[in-house]
Amino acid sequence: MPDRPTRPNRRTLILGGGALVLGGATVAAWATRDRFEGDAMSPGDALAAARAGDILLIDIRRPDEWEATGIPEGAAPLDMRRDDFAAALSALAGAPDRPIALICARGVRSDRLSARLTEAGFTRIIDVPEGMLGSSAGPGWLARDLPVVRP
Structure with a gap:
């Protein structure tokens, strides 16, 4: 059976x-x-604000990514994997209340790092959620044909 x-x-x-x-x-x-629940900025707004000196724009991607696509004009490259990332970021910012905008490839790393930096005491963090390559937030820095500099 x-x-x-x-x-x-x-x-x-x-x-x-x-x-x-x-x-x-x-x-x-x-x-x-x-997940970051603070301010966000489009790539075009980030470029304008960086040019005006209103924000410190930080490209948190890896050096090989900077080589592949270039670094956003007006951004300082700072690899988020550095052991001294927070200290290096503080040194670049100069003042503790300076607005800092973070950009990565597609907005995932900048979102998470923005949340962690806020928890660590940084008070004026801004995410650029479109990133360099675009995301669900929008087409991204490169597709918007915004200027880049080569490392």
Whole structure:
């Protein structure tokens, strides 16, 4: 006689449903951790503000990324992986209340780093969520044909 599939009992269904709910809550919490909820700026506005001296624009990408696409005009390149990143950023900013805008490739790293810097006590962090290459926030620095400088 062939094996008959067993039906789950009520306890299995309840425990399985609870596990799914808990798993979903865990994924939702992970997906929203380190999310920046402060100011944002478009690439064009960031360029204008950097040119006017109203913000310090920081390109937080890696050196190989700077080589591949160039660095936004008016931005200072500062690799976010540096052990002394916060200290180097403070030195570049000069004043603790100077507005600092962060740009990366697609807005993911700048979003997370903006949240962490805010938690670390930086008070005027601005995210450029489109990044260099574009994101769901918009086409990005390069697609907007904004100027870059070669490292």
